[in-house]
Amino acid sequence: MSDLFSKFDPLISERAGVLAKGVRDPFAIVMQQVKSPTVAVIDGRDTILLGTYNYMGMTFDADVIAAGETALRDFGAGTTGSRVLNGTYQGHKECEEALKDFYGMEHAIVFSTGYLANLGMVSTLAGKGDYIILDADSHASIYDGCYLGNADIVRFKHNSAEDLEKRLRRLPPEAGKLVILEGVYSMLGDIAPLKELVGIAKAHGAMVLVDEAHGMGFFGEHGRGVYEAAGVADDVDFVVGTFSKSVGTVGGFCVSNHPKFEILRLVCRPYTFTASLPPAVVACAATSIRKLMHAGEKRQRLWEMSRKLHGGLLARGFRLATETCESAIVSVLMPDQETTVRMWQAMLELGVYVNMSRPPATPAGVFLLRCSLCAEHSAAQLEIVLERFGQAAAMVGLFETAVEVAAE
Numbered sequence: 447m448s449d450l451f452s453k454f455d456p457l458i459s460e461r462a463g464v465l466a467k468g469v470r471d472p473f474a475i476v477m478q479q480v481k482s483p484t485v486a487v488i489d490g491r492d493t494i495l496l497g498t499y500n501y502m503g504m505t506f507d508a509d510v511i512a513a514g515e516t517a518l519r520d521f522g523a524g525t526t527g528s529r530v531l532n533g534t535y536q537g538h539k540e541c542e543e544a545l546k547d548f549y550g551m552e553h554a555i556v557f558s559t560g561y562l563a564n565l566g567m568v569s570t571l572a573g574k575g576d577y578i579i580l581d582a583d584s585h586a587s588i589y590d591g592c593y594l595g596n597a598d599i600v601r602f603k604h605n606s607a608e609d610l611e612k613r614l615r616r617l618p619p620e621a622g623k624l625v626i627l628e629g630v631y632s633m634l635g636d637i638a639p640l641k642e643l644v645g646i647a648k649a650h651g652a653m654v655l656v657d658e659a660h661g662m663g664f665f666g667e668h669g670r671g672v673y674e675a676a677g678v679a680d681d682v683d684f685v686v687g688t689f690s691k692s693v694g695t696v697g698g699f700c701v702s703n704h705p706k707f708e709i710l711r712l713v714c715r716p717y718t719f720t721a722s723l724p725p726a727v728v729a730c731a732a733t734s735i736r737k738l739m740h741a742g743e744k745r746q747r748l749w750e751m752s753r754k755l756h757g758g759l760l761a762r763g764f765r766l767a768t769e770t771c772e773s774a775i776v777s778v779l780m781p782d783q784e785t786t787v788r789m790w791q792a793m794l795e796l797g798v799y800v801n802m803s804r805p806p807a808t809p810a811g812v813f814l815l816r817c818s819l820c821a822e823h824s825a826a827q828l829e830i831v832l833e834r835f836g837q838a839a840a841m842v843g844l845f846e847t848a849v850e851v852a853a854e
């Protein structure tokens with residue numbers, strides 16, 4: 447019998463090699479207590495959370511928690527099945543109403559995660575004979591939606607209007623086309639030039655789907671996302687999003703003005719064939735979404751904190767993925783895998799939790815320590831974070847490594 451696990455051997459030895467050098471297993475970290483959106487207890491110590499995507503700090507909002515507690519008591523712990531079989535609960539409806547109001551759109555459909563929202567929308571919208579044209583740096587859930595469906599897949603160079611144009615020009619004019627974009631790309635924290643990209647897609651007769659997972663809550667006048675800030679709302683056919691970031695809980699969704707949108711509930715397999723979100727979760731989400739409509743102050747604070755971290759790291763000599771602060775994700779470029787892991791561990795030992803990213807999640811050859819800001823971070827916390835980054839860099843000899851790499 448051949449061992450089906452043998453294909454993982456290279457990864458298993460790579461991982462063992464990294465751990466043999468004395469670094470901790472990042473996947474073994476346990477948050478023993480979460481005290482607030484910005485502080486958790488790890489190894490018995492208070493640790494500043496700087497990698498949660500909890501942009502608006504809604505996880506501990508008193509109204510959100512109260513709504514969740516009430517729904518848990520009144521509707522029970524779970525729905526035990528799909529809405530198609532077990533029925534729609536009041537909370538699912540309220541959640542979809544909140545989304546329609548938040549986005550000013552006619553239709554909203556809630557999925558059990560953002561991953562499932564992309565899986566469902568991408569695989570269902572574009573069928574046999576249609577084309578999906580997606581940014582090369584698209585999230586895994588978008589790629590997986592492509593693999594689940596039957597459309598032909600065309601990738602264009604990340605954020606390149608020229609390449610998108612070139613690829614669209616080569617496709618049959620009469621074929622169905624779906625261009626998929628993201629407002630904020632979560633690895634590098636850069637934003638898409640949506641005005642240009644959406645304009646090109648429309649000029650070639652394509653429908654446009656924008657994933658606003660990392661833009662919801664704080665981009666645009668109403669916090670709808672980068673597409674709103676770019677002024678292209680009228681040309682975007684579908685907005686996909688998640689509750690696991692600014693909304694502060696779990697779930698995914700798509701909103702649209704398409705008149706036939708509701709048919710998706712019958713034909714979209716990742717909606718139909720999985721359990722719906724529990725009552726407490728949809729109650730938390732609906733309350734949070736409604737509060738995010740009036741979160742101007744938080745939004746401003748999030749931007750202030752993001753700029754402070756971005757500017758502070760640049761001033762301390764770190765290389766960042768974006769020249770200016772484009773979003774609430776600040777990605778610090780690392781020279782190689784080993785330095786990334788050591789730096790991540792040093793930060794944790796110094797009491798700061800950040801995300802570590804490597805290919806294939808990142809573009810080829812890119813190693814990152816990713817920070818995401820929260821509106822609840824204080825200026826004092828960020829001062830500590832900046833000081834710790836400096837200390838960690840000295841501990842691992844980051845700047846020496848970086849210079850060697852540059853000189854190669």
Ligand SMILES: Cc1ncc(COP(=O)(O)O)c(C=O)c1O
Nearest residue numbers: 559560561585632659688690697
């Ligand atoms: C761009 C993007 N889309 C979709 C998702 C999936 O969201 P969820 O965590 O709700 O599955 C993520 C999550 O990281 C994301 O970054």
